Structures are given as C-alpha cells and as structure tokens.
Amino acid sequence: MNFLFCFVLSAVFACGCAGPFKALLYSDWITCDHDKTLDMGVSETQIFFYDFQNNFNLTYPIDNAVEGITTAYNLDITRKLVFFVPGYKSHINKNTEDILRQAFATIPNIYLIIVDHSIYTSSKGGKIASYERSVKYAYYIGRALGNFLAGLHAKGFPSNKIHCIGHSLGSQMLATTGSRYTEVTNEKIWRITALDPAGPCFSNSLIENQIRSGVAQYVEVYHCNAGGLGTTSVLADIDFFFNKKGTKQPSCHEGLIPAKGESDAAKCSHKACVRYYSMSVHLQNGFLAWACDNYDHYHDGKCAANEVTIAGYNNPGNATGVFYVSTEMYGIE
Numbered sequence: 001m002n003f004l005f006c007f008v009l010s011a012v013f014a015c016g017c018a019g020p021f022k023a024l025l026y027s028d029w030i031t032c033d034h035d036k037t038l039d040m041g042v043s044e045t046q047i048f049f050y051d052f053q054n055n056f057n058l059t060y061p062i063d064n065a066v067e068g069i070t071t072a073y074n075l076d077i078t079r080k081l082v083f084f085v086p087g088y089k090s091h092i093n094k095n096t097e098d099i100l101r102q103a104f105a106t107i108p109n110i111y112l113i114i115v116d117h118s119i120y121t122s123s124k125g126g127k128i129a130s131y132e133r134s135v136k137y138a139y140y141i142g143r144a145l146g147n148f149l150a151g152l153h154a155k156g157f158p159s160n161k162i163h164c165i166g167h168s169l170g171s172q173m174l175a176t177t178g179s180r181y182t183e184v185t186n187e188k189i190w191r192i193t194a195l196d197p198a199g200p201c202f203s204n205s206l207i208e209n210q211i212r213s214g215v216a217q218y219v220e221v222y223h224c225n226a227g228g229l230g231t232t233s234v235l236a237d238i239d240f241f242f243n244k245k246g247t248k249q250p251s252c253h254e255g256l257i258p259a260k261g262e263s264d265a266a267k268c269s270h271k272a273c274v275r276y277y278s279m280s281v282h283l284q285n286g287f288l289a290w291a292c293d294n295y296d297h298y299h300d301g302k303c304a305a306n307e308v309t310i311a312g313y314n315n316p317g318n319a320t321g322v323f324y325v326s327t328e329m330y331g332i333e
Contacts, residue, residue, distance in 0.1 A: 032132070
C-alpha cells in the first residue's frame with residue numbers, strides 16, 4: 001500500500017478544495033492512499049451522453065451505459081467523441097459542467113459525454129475525509145471509465161476519434177483511463193487534455209499515479225494553479241503554463257482576509273483553466289504559446305524566436321515540451 005502524507009490548509013478545505021501547499025496550517029493531515037488492490041466498486045457513476053445536433057441526450061449508470069447508448073442510438077463513428085471528467089466536489093448540474101456543455105453545444109460533428117462521479121467524490125463526510133476518500137476512489141473510477149470507452153470501441157467507435165478532457169482530480173483519473181483502455185484494446189485514446197490536474201496527493205506521488213505522456217497518443221496539460229490546487233509535475237507530451245508561471249491567474253485576487261482570500265484565489269485560478277479551454281473551442285487560432293525553458297525568460301522576451309504552437313482545443317498536437325501562454329493579448333483575465 002502506498003501512503004503519502006501531506007499537510008492541508010483547513011481554511012482552503014472550508015471552500016471545498018484541497019489547499020495551496022505554500023500556506024499550510026500544520027494542525028491538519030491528509031493521508032493520500034493510492035492503493036490499487038481494494039477492488040472498490042464505482043457502479044453508481046453516471047454517464048451523460050449529448051448529441052446537440054439532434055437535440056438528443058441519454059443518461060445511464062456506467063455499467064449499463066455502453067449497451068444503453070448503442071441500443072438506443074445509432075452512433076456515427078465519423079464524429080469525434082469529447083469525453084469530460086470533472087474533479088473533486090463536482091456534479092452534473094454545477095458550473096464547470098455547464099461551461100463545457102455550452103462550449104461544445106454548437107460544434108458540429110461531435111458527441112459530448114460528461115461523467116458524474118459525485119457520489120464517490122463529494123464533500124460528504126467532512127473536509128479532510130472526503131478528499132481522502134475521493135483520492136482513494138480516483139484509480140477505480142478511472143479504470144471503470146477506461147472499460148466504458150473500450151466498450152464503445154468494441155461496438156465500433158474508433159480510438160482516433162476519442163478526446164478525453166479532465167479537470168483537477170478528473171485529469172488524474174484519466175491517467176488510469178488511458179492505461180486501462182490500452183490494456184483492453186491494444187490501442188491508445190487519441191488525445192487526453194488535462195486541465196490543472198490535482199496537486200494535493202499527486203504532485204509528490206509516484207509517476208504511475210499521475211497523468212503523463214504515453215497514456216494516450218498525445219497528452220497535453222494546462223497549468224493555472226501549479227503548486228496550489230494544481231500539480232507541479234511536468235510529465236506530459238506538452239505542458240502549457242498560463243500567465244504568471246501557471247500559478248495564479250490575473251483576475252483571481254486574494255482579497256482582505258489572508259487565509260480565506262488566498263484559498264478563494266487558488267480556487268479561482270484552478271477553475272480558470274476550464275474557462276480558458278472552453279473559450280479556445282471557439283477561437284480559430286487558439287492561444288499562441290511559446291516554447292521556453294522558464295517563465296522569466298518568456299516574460300523578458302528571450303523566447304520570442306522560439307517554437308510557437310497553439311494552446312487550447314485547436315492545438316495541432318505536433319509540439320512537445322514546456323510552453324508559456326499569456327491571455328493578456330486576448331483581453332482575457
């Protein structure tokens with residue numbers, strides 16, 4: 001059994017999140033359990049399927065979802081499947097899910113699936129215990145999602161049409177999803193996009209517990225609150241750091257109350273990655289990103305002649321390494 005111990009800021013958990021490591025209160029501990037031998041059931045995870053073009057949607061428990069969807073609906077295998085996995089304390093009716101629905105509602109030739117694993121990852125049971133429980137379930141939810149996607153593949157849906165997007169804890173789940181999909185199909189999911197993957201219990205964990213290169217044909221990570229609610233790990237094919245070292249976003253202010261203000265700012269920055277990515281869906285040229293060794297060189301203009309690619313939904317997927325992005329030129333905070 002692999003245990004990692006990390007301090008947690010109780011004031012941050014009061015807002016429903018694991019807190020920034022830079023402002024720790026040493027009275028609280030969280031046990032980070034990544035045990036993969038427990039065979040924990042996740043059958044109450046829900047799959048929400050959307051076909052916006054035909055104004056059609058379906059909902060099934062995960063164990064029945066493949067059969068349910070393919071029996072009730074004739075899947076067009078020429079379309080892309082966008083598969084979104086949210087994070088800790090999320091729910092199908094929350095703002096993050098709605099942002100993604102709105103972003104993709106007018107995009108032609110796609111299906112959208114949103115996963116609701118909230119019964120296992122809610123805040124029920126207390127601030128510390130609920131996050132510990134959610135981390136423990138992350139592997140098992142990710143594995144079940146891999147089995148679900150492999151089931152769609154068995155029904156004829158091609159691997160190169162599957163685009164998985166995760167936020168926070170959902171991003172870390174997708175590491176297992178991608179690995180499990182490959183175990184079953186001997187193929188890789190086309191792309192995994194990880195939006196500010198969860199940091200607490202993961203940044204200092206074994207690589208096998210984290211989102212990383214190799215679990216899909218192309219893995220991209222977007223950092224918006226690195227070192228806080230988001231991971232500091234740089235393990236993907238490409239890592240994008242948004243604004244100020246990918247740690248704090250311009251519109252996310254700490255306010256007048258030190259502990260609460262800092263936790264609110266971290267939460268704001270953490271969610272900003274979802275907002276930026278959703279905006280990019282409708283930006284033809286996405287956000288320009290420059291390859292650079294570090295933020296200071298990027299800020300000082302020393303990387304202006306370096307490789308440039310596009311961050312966001314329209315990332316062509318042909319660049320690797322660390323890239324920096326500023327949203328200031330787009331008038332976005």
